[in-house]
Amino acid sequence: MKKIIYLSVLAVIMLVSSCDPQGFEPDNDGKVTSIAVKEAVYVSTGTPSMQISFKDNEELQLNVVILPQSAKNQKVTFTNKHPELMTVTESGLLKPKSFGKDTLIVSATDGSGLSTRFIVNIIDHMVKATAINIAAAAQNKQLKIGGAPFDLAANVTLAPADTWNKAVSYASNDEAIVTVDAAGIVTPVSVGSTTVTIRTTDGSNLSVNWNVSVLDVTNTPVDIDRTNWTVTTQTHNGYGYAWDGNTKESPVTGLPEHMFDGQSGSYLSLVKPGGNAAGQQPPADSEAPSFIVDMKTAQEFEYIKWSHRSGTYANTNGSVGTNNYNYLRVYGIIIEGSNDGTNFTVIAPGEPAGNNANIVWVPQKVSYVGDATSVEDKPYIIPITPSTYRYVKVILAVQSKNYATDKYQHPDYPGAGYTSGGNTMQIAEFGLGKIVIE
Numbered sequence: 001m002k003k004i005i006y007l008s009v010l011a012v013i014m015l016v017s018s019c020d021p022q023g024f025e026p027d028n029d030g031k032v033t034s035i036a037v038k039e040a041v042y043v044s045t046g047t048p049s050m051q052i053s054f055k056d057n058e059e060l061q062l063n064v065v066i067l068p069q070s071a072k073n074q075k076v077t078f079t080n081k082h083p084e085l086m087t088v089t090e091s092g093l094l095k096p097k098s099f100g101k102d103t104l105i106v107s108a109t110d111g112s113g114l115s116t117r118f119i120v121n122i123i124d125h126m127v128k129a130t131a132i133n134i135a136a137a138a139q140n141k142q143l144k145i146g147g148a149p150f151d152l153a154a155n156v157t158l159a160p161a162d163t164w165n166k167a168v169s170y171a172s173n174d175e176a177i178v179t180v181d182a183a184g185i186v187t188p189v190s191v192g193s194t195t196v197t198i199r200t201t202d203g204s205n206l207s208v209n210w211n212v213s214v215l216d217v218t219n220t221p222v223d224i225d226r227t228n229w230t231v232t233t234q235t236h237n238g239y240g241y242a243w244d245g246n247t248k249e250s251p252v253t254g255l256p257e258h259m260f261d262g263q264s265g266s267y268l269s270l271v272k273p274g275g276n277a278a279g280q281q282p283p284a285d286s287e288a289p290s291f292i293v294d295m296k297t298a299q300e301f302e303y304i305k306w307s308h309r310s311g312t313y314a315n316t317n318g319s320v321g322t323n324n325y326n327y328l329r330v331y332g333i334i335i336e337g338s339n340d341g342t343n344f345t346v347i348a349p350g351e352p353a354g355n356n357a358n359i360v361w362v363p364q365k366v367s368y369v370g371d372a373t374s375v376e377d378k379p380y381i382i383p384i385t386p387s388t389y390r391y392v393k394v395i396l397a398v399q400s401k402n403y404a405t406d407k408y409q410h411p412d413y414p415g416a417g418y419t420s421g422g423n424t425m426q427i428a429e430f431g432l433g434k435i436v437i438e
């Protein structure tokens with residue numbers, strides 16, 4: 001009998017040892033004492049609790065941790081309070097149906113009666129915007145008439161960063177000031193101030209007004225410096241100019257460089273085909289005279305600056321009086337550009353008019369028709385096709401003697417030029433430049 005008891009005790013010891021190799025004897029009879037879920041985190045706000053969170057377009061597999069690890073029956077069951085929000089499988093896979101707040105109950109099945117509750121936050125994956133932000137650099141933007149459109153969309157962000165639907169709408173509150181397209185490109189229309197309303201489209205119904213002003217612009221003509229310019233003339237007999245005032249040997253004016261001296265009383269004078277002056281009589285059918293300006297370096301230009309003779313002029317050789325006849329003026333030119341001084345390309349006028357598309361018309365206060373006078377004491381800015389050249393050739397193509405309905409004709413001035421007089425064409429100032437928009 002003693003021997004049997006001894007063996008029984010030994011068997012018990014061996015049994016215990018096989019269940020707990022550490023040698024500690026469980027004090028709970030192998031029952032579950034704690035149920036934890038790895039995915040649950042402690043949330044201290046509100047009623048402090050262990051909470052599980054996931055988005056309503058995701059599934060979440062729970063990993064349950066049972067204590068003690070030696071519990072004999074570690075199987076648990078899952079139930080939840082709101083089956084309309086999610087389902088949970090036998091293996092602890094949470095499947096969302098809608099966003100909201102549910103309660104998950106994880107229960108032991110070993111008869112311990114133990115269960116643990118978790119708050120489950122099923123989050124709307126369609127995160128809505130909470131704010132519309134406009135970059136500081138775009139605040140109170142100033143645009144300019146005729147200036148570049150502004151990319152407002154590039155300066156708009158929504159918070160939070162994971163906002164589901166980042167699309168916003170744009171609406172100008174005064175389309176007479178600015179217009180804005182669906183892509184958020186703002187175009188200035190006229191001077192004034194208004195706002196553009198930026199609105200979310202994700203249902204958050206947020207909006208902000210963006211301030212914008214449209215300012216007038218100044219188009220400033222900037223003349224090219226003429227200091228180093230030189231000029232050559234091309235005439236039927238090679239004579240460089242028609243002298244004016246005093247004598248051929250000591251002319252007062254008429255010289256090519258007088259186009260660059262800043263004085264409208266001095267000028268380059270060239271004899272017209274069919275004219276007779278300074279000992280020169282080019283035939284009426286001879287080629288129109290021209291001059292070539294060498295600017296020494298290639299320059300960008302988009303306008304001609306031209307002054308007709310106006311006022312008096314004096315130098316050591318004497319003086320010339322004012323002369324306001326239209327027939328001493330150039331009516332139209334053909335302008336050409338070159339970078340080698342030999343091969344020239346026609347530069348089209350900014351505003352072609354008349355029966356020759358290459359003619360750049362030189363304005364004056366009176367008509368090209370007939371005999372008229374006008375004081376021309378200000379330079380004209382004449383737009384031409386923007387170009388970059390070192391050499392510019394100006395052919396004096398149209399003047400009073402060849403202005404006629406069957407020759408050169410400007411549509412605003414139908415008729416014939418004055419043919420009885422006017423032997424020379426006089427150019428008081430010639431320049432080139434470009435418009436700077438500020």
Ligand SMILES: [Ca+2]
Binds near residue numbers: 261263266267
């Ligand atoms: Ca001059």
